[in-house]
Amino acid sequence: MSREESREFQGVGVSAGRVIGPVRRMPEPLAAPADGAPLPEGTTAESEAERLGEATAAVAAGLKARAAAATGDAQAVLKATALMAGDRTLLKSAIALVQSGTSAESAIWEAADAVATQLGALGGYMAERATDVLDVRARIVAQLRGVPAPGIPDSDEPFVLAAVDLAPADTATLDPSKVLALVTSEGGPQSHTAIIARSLGLPAVVAAAGTGSLVDGELLFVDGITGQVVQNPGPAERDLALAYTQRQPLPDFDGRGRLADGTAVPLLANVGSGVDAQAAAAAGAEGVGLLRTEFCFLGRDAEPTAEEQVEAYRAVFEAFAGKKVVVRTLDAGADKPLPFLTDTSEPNPALGVRGYRTDATVPGVLARQLAAIAEAAKQTAAEVWVMAPMISTPAEAADFDAMVREAGLSTAGVMVEVPSAAVLAEPILGACDFASIGTNDLTQYTMAADRQLGTLAAFNDPWQPAVLHLVQATVRGAQAAGNKPVGVCGEAAADPALAVVLVGLGVATLSMNKRALPAVARVLGSVDPEKAQRLARLALGASHAAEARSLVRAELPELELFGL
Amino acid sequence: MAERIATIASRVGLHARPAAIFAEAAAEQPVEVTIALENEPADEALDASSILSLMGLGAEYGTKVVLRAEGEGAEQALETLAAVLETDHDAE
Incomplete structure (x- = not known):
């Protein structure tokens, strides 16, 4: 040793x-060589052409060796990629550029670009292969520079x-x-x-x-x-x-989330498409707690048509006939900009016009989305609820509730992500039917810590006692407003130990990535309501996130058993 | 100059996998073989062993292409390669 x-x-x-x-x-991302850079000093067209030939041969050989070791689809892909790297026509056109005085790196970059553009113009499947050509190009340039291939x-x-x-x-x-x-x-x-x-x-x-x-x-x-x-x-x-x-394998989720005494805690799935929804239903999810509707908007220059939207929502609803599907209306802005809806020049987009707020700046998109959701709901048997992201005042909740009813839908709710919504949960829930806590954003806003910033990662932890106090405030407000249901649909719900705490705080349903269902179900099934409440009090009383986590985990032996 | 017309039999057309199989086979021949869409002039024919040229050809299922080669063994090479094109590689 x-x-x-x-x-x-x-x-x-x-x-x-x-x-x-x-x-x-x-590896570091590969910087593109300068456009049409001349032959480097001390080289000749012949020496650069030879170097380029050697580099393409080396990349092709490397890929070929990997193809030989691979099987199935991976082998076929690697083999095709190896042939692209050693392609004679590509090399010939690059060498022609070298002979006209361009450096090897710039020549192969430009020659491959022409091929990729040509494939892109063919559209469909071939356009996707253009990415493979660019990948090969990056490998060849990395080889010429003597650095590892990117990716x-x-x-x-x-x-x-x-x-x-x-x-x-x-x-x-x-x-x-x-x-x-x-x-x-x-x-x-x-x-x-x-x-x-x-x-x-x-x-x-x-x-x-x-x-x-x-x-x-x-x-x-x-x-x-x-x-x-x-x-x-x-x-x-x-x-x-x-x-x-050597951990015990987790049993599959049986489709019925519950505590040890049988108290039901429905476990739902977060999904982003019809395909996702089918997979979630197959994994036992009792419904959808968060349908991210961005999937039919992102990457587009213009708003999708009503028909496109109805089709997309219907695909999700059909996977959950007779079950609850909570649709979050468009959540654009901050890390999900949309050209027709959000202003990317905002100095601080996380605190800018995002989520429900875009309805004030670009009215109409939300109303049309609600109409499409209502139409899709009419065509299917799912129990459709809708909620708006980034609600911060009771007035916004009331306005959204009115829009939802106007569209012909019956159940309107809000996401609790902004601390003000948790603090004013009673009047906000008085104006609508339910709340769903988005712990990711609630944590970033409570702790004033950017979600993507590594140096603030310890702040950005849903175990932060302050965040848990706001969850409690939301549940209490919802109870006072007439026992309105509160769910959690952030990443916190997928942490089995934190799931116990959330249920102990009075959260009624948990929605998560389908992969987390077996673990969360198993750990919830090992505690009764009294224990969940006791662990919630332990977490609330902790002085920081790490302490809350370790105090609660120490009381849950199931975690160790299953390596969770 | 030997010529042979072949019809693409792969359901997906001359896409990456069938193109890779064909390019490899073309590279193994003792003569240089070119490929062009039917009715395209011979001087626009592409190197049959170049996977990128093959993919750029945009040959779909049922497209007719012309293979050409010169020299000893040309006829046999074209027969071999035509057989590759006329096999549905996605059915394998």
């Missing part, structure tokens, strides 16, 4: 699991991926059979890295300062529960990782 020193890093655990594996760093590192053995933070585009190419865990030096509990890790069920630690100095190949222990990362782990970490591999 190595007697080398080990190094420890403390981050925030955002997705449970304990593993040991070699680390691979996410998720290639590796035949599973590894722990270390990065500054991951972008949505990176996570799309993340292969969960190759990546053991994620560690980032930046990012918070609500960052894309955290969300993708939870949806793939990968252990993850974010905001682990200092992990930027890790070197490829170093052995790393990652504890997604405590947020601890240890380079060169010792016997204690090995035991923890081993125990995690």
